[in-house]
Amino acid sequence: MRIKDSGIVLTGASSGIGKDLLKMLLHEGARVYAVSREIEDTLTFAHKRLTTKNLDVSSEASLELLFQEAEEELGRIDAFIANAGFSYHEFLEEADWQHIVDIYETNVHSVIYSAIKMRELYADSPFHFMATLSAMSFLSLPGNALYSSTKAALRGFFDGFEQELLRKDQILQRVYPVATETEFFTRSGQIRKPPPVQSGYHVARRMLAGLKKDRRHIYPSKLFKYTWKFTPFFYRLYLARERKFFFESLTKDT
């Protein structure tokens, strides 16, 4: 898609991957409606083509408000980038009902609802809908089973939803980052990042390139993309190693 002058909604724009992508989109000439729960209090720069809004994406009411206000501001939403998300790094017994509800509302319900809403609003015209999934949508790691399940759920949804789209210029885009240097791990409580680790800037660059080229699947790590596809045996060893680190970290914590 053409980025210049396009109207883009970006969630999770206050930090990490989203914040880097926000700067790149503005640099490329997009008009951006950027949201997170605390973006108005934490973002340290302003821009004439940027509107910020403190908003929690995890409810239907707040998403309805987001679409209404973003359309008023942008005129038309050419691309919606559903990037907000989080993980709990925990032993599964700690995942009580509220944890399960909270992570699904933010990581899954919000993304699915927004994708359907885009199609409803722009049934007869082009649009882009991009979501930040994860390499963990394929490869579930110990301590992140619940998180992985949210991202895997999105893959299932995207694959089916894509079949229902009637226009070739309505483009669903999934991004599969590996571990990325952002606030994500601090927030989830995970001390050790599973290798390989990339920067938020790198992931944002790949997302921008993917947006421009209408890519449906974006793998910011080529190493992950090709080893996952062609050397499944490697991942049996990788998982065994990650499992060992996970149980060692639990022993240290207790």
Ligand SMILES: NC(=O)c1ccc[n+]([C@@H]2O[C@H](COP(=O)([O-])OP(=O)(O)OC[C@H]3O[C@@H](n4cnc5c(N)ncnc54)[C@H](OP(=O)(O)O)[C@@H]3O)[C@@H](O)[C@H]2O)c1
């Ligand atoms: N870092 C990684 O290793 C990694 C790997 C694969 C995929 N991802 C995915 O990449 C995306 C971005 O994560 P990141 O690494 O950039 O982490 P991050 O630095 O923690 O950023 C997360 C962003 O989401 C916002 N957010 C969280 N919950 C929200 C909610 N309920 N409503 C609105 N905004 C919310 C946060 O801002 P507020 O606190 O102000 O709301 C923040 O802007 C996430 O979907 C994550 O699952 C990350």
